Amino acid sequence: MNERLLGDLSARKRDQGDMRYAPSRALPFLLVFAFLIALAQATLVVQARPQDLVTGAYGMADILRRAWPPDFGRLGKTLWPALETVDIALFGTTVGVLIALPLAILAARNTTPAGPFYAASRGIIALARAVPDLVWALLFVTAVGLGPFPGALAISVHSVGMLGRLFAEVIEDMDMGPVEALTMTGAGRMQIFSHAVVPSVLPSLFGIALYRLDENMRSSLVLGFVGAGGIGFELLTAMNLFQYRTVSLLLLVTFVLVIAAERLSAALRRWID
């Protein structure tokens, strides 16, 4: 009697198990189906028309012909905007790091002094990250006028968002053992922070900051399009004046800058490890 009851129960359990298992087998198919539907509507919405590419090919070839050869005579004149672009990235990244670091300490669960600090710093970081740097640049151009400074400000603010979150994650993932050990030696809060937390996380933070510098170089090239200085601004001007040979020169300089920043940042990160 008892045994039969137990048998019944376990059979019912098995049934329930099967029922729970059944949808998970169908799940991959459902997901693929949902993706296909999403892709179909995306194709419609972006008005993808391959024939436009064909008819546009003539115009494209025309631009390329007019852009060749790059106007190397103007190379000297691109040096200043190029420097501006590099400096916007350098300044913006540095300011970003300086603000992101204290924010990240407040925004990491294991180092934050109190809940309200945690919430506030998380909020600031999320806001700085959610607004794209191009939009920040537009806002700052309106506020402080044309030129490289609004670009540098935009990069700074956006970097605070990107770096703040990554920094906080690094701090949260760190080994808390040394912190516990130093607490027991009677060390103070600041001492624990500077002697246990900082040495453990510094290399990772450096790596992240260097990667950000590389990303910011690319951003600062684009920021000129909204009037925030640098090569982007020159590029926009040349485009509007149909000076395609200048455009091609500027694109070449851009290419060199981006590759150089990427290589330098990668080499420095390797050196830190």
Place this chain on the structure above:
Amino acid sequence: MTSVLIEARGLVLRYATGRVALEGVSFSASPGELVVILGANGSGKSTILRCIAGILNPTEGCVSVDSREISRLSGRPLREARMAVGMIFQHANLVRRRSVLANVMTGTLGQHRTLATALGRLPRTEMPFALACLDEVGLRELAHQRAGTLSGGQAQRVSVARALAQRPRALLADEPVASLDPEAAEDLMRLLRRLSRDDRIAVLCVLHQPELARRYADRIIGLRCGRIVFDERPSKVRDHDVGALYENLAA
């Protein structure tokens, strides 16, 4: 062994959940004594250490170290009282990227509360003392090596040196040999015994190995379900008593 260094009287610890971790634990430890606490998981071994270190406050009873009542202190006095108690953990908890010597020197930070040390400087005047602490654990020649390159046994000895650098009257060790190989475990126990004898430090050590306890302890405390079952010299502790600590815990 006249004066008492660590004294626990009637320790009761009840968590908010209603679980009782300690039910009236009393014992003492004197300078120069190595006391080992044995007990199954959940018997309250680590909880006792945490109460003595002032990390946990007992619900009832009190703890005093060097005649200062840890359980009544907080803030700065607590920090100062803590300096008399060095702690060794299951893991060495060293800052892996710093040198062995720098790690040992961080043990002295509590005695050097200056702006410079708060900003990351090490108290340079403590260098000779830190080297002496390393000498004490027999690793002076590794002083300038990175802590991350040490073996488990070496790292644990460096953590002992760091605890010594805070000039403690007592050492608390929470399963210090749990992640060491047998030989390194013997080395560490020998070291702890020597420190207790030579430097007159009271050592309170939680272990999971009864045979290590028998060979190195001056006294063994058996803990079961938050109560002390025996508190004896190793020669008087019978195997049966030790076995009973780990039996029928589900009941």
